[in-house]
Amino acid sequence: DVKVTQSSRYLVKRTGEKVFLECVQDMDHENMFWYRQDPGLGLRLIYFSYDVKMKEKGDIPEGYSVSREKKERFSLILESASTNQTSMYLCASRPTRGVNTEAFFGQGTRLTVV
């Protein structure tokens, strides 16, 4: 059973803090993604990675960075948290085996920045 595990379900952080969101997958998938989900805006891609130490910007990378030191782990970093980064963050992974493969999501981390 594929599992994508996000380290926290809920987080409350203060403005200006550096925040780390961790994601681990156990299916040896090459591709990992961070999305942000907001009501009425759907899922928006922040960053993705197709290999260890590789990263690509998504649609809304400003204010975020990522790290992928091991294949199974993909971290999202908020360098200086702001209130407009309060959101639900979803991690996903997807294998590189043809183009019609399923993406698997974690349960999400609901981040509140106060």
Add this chain to the structure above:
Amino acid sequence: QQQVKQSPQSLIVQKGGISIINCAYENTAFDYFPWYQQFPGKGPALLIAIRPDVSEKKEGRFTISFNKSAKQFSLHIMDSQPGDSATYFCAAPNAGYALNFGKGTSLLVTP
């Protein structure tokens, strides 16, 4: 940036009715169009997907219809049940392996 436009934003259907959600895309590097279902407090999960070498795919009560010339695809839920109440997202792949999602449709099936 691949745009995926999804409608309606919300939908209320009576039990036993048909739920229809529509999506339109601009361009896509790959021909693969999935629908994801999300329940409150959970991450999205794949519901059904289509490759457009066929115009329709059916899995149980769920059907995807695809119109390549119009760049549109839709999800039909037949005999809708209260347990189908969830948020539904369509998606299309970008040049990499990321998926671009629509804004979602909140479906409520009333008893």
